[in-house]
Amino acid sequence: MNESKILLKVKILINIFFLILLFIGVESSSFNLNFPVITLSTPFLILINFVFFIFWLLRFKWPAILFIIYLIIGFDSWKMFYQFKSNAIITSKGLDVMSFNVRSFNRLGWIENKNIPNLIASFIKTISPDVICFQEFANNSSPKFKDYPFKVFKPYTLNGQIGSCIISKYPLLNSKTISFEKSSNGGMQSDLIWKRDTLRLYNLHFESLKFDGNDNILSKSNFKKFISKIRQVFDVQKKQIFQFRDLLKSNKYPVIICTDLNNNVFSKNYDYLAEGHLDAFIEKGSGFGATYKFPFLPMRIDFILTSKRIKVVDFKVHNINLSDHKPILASLKWP
16 A cells, blocks of 8 residues: 555544544534533534545545535534525514623723723614623723613622623613622623513623633643633533523513523533523524634624524624624514
């Protein structure tokens, strides 16, 4: 066997290895399996397998069919990652709900532009949603939202200045804090009065991955610490989600959930949260729906979920550079 044939077989084996990892990342939750690092790496695995596909295709080699076969087998799961744009014409306006992690209005200067609060206020005024659920809302750095007479702010921690906030053109009643034990994240709930009906709003920010400069995974010891850290965060998220699910049991109103999950759609934690609800992106989104600014890879970790009785009319991700997250907007109809 000559060297070129050996090299070809090695490339095919590597391709198959990454296809198997991708299958595990995408389908593990369907089989009730938990591989947090692989599911978190799913966008990266998709990129690797797509590069392999292009590599084989340009050389007219049969392994290109491997990726196509996987696309066909996993078509239903791929709809969670990418949606084709609908040509349907929207004929009626619903309730426009936005979710936006504003990263404390850039209070620590992550973005060079010093005018971020006013730019966010200007963006909100231009888009003019009916309701906005903010995560990482810095109450002392917030601009004025003059078009929104109703505002409720709930800090993540007692007497804190960072937390969840809902502003609305319609009345907000019975607002309460949702606190997560031993966490600097949290959320809130509020009842929105719209067209004489009551809709329950949940604004949630689940445990963050907290990647930092010390997360060097090149050495074996650091890699193990990194894996352990991700597992711990996923476990904390799971506890927080089940705490929220317990809270949902006492709710009698149609539900709108705006959240920064800090996890992607292929994770088991997404399944736990989305169970029994509609994902607005899957219903009416287009493209990758990426909501988090991550180099070269589409990361969708922000979601608007609704009761199945609520109809999703439209969904959009606004591609603006005012935070490390992108605002998402859903147009909803009830009843």
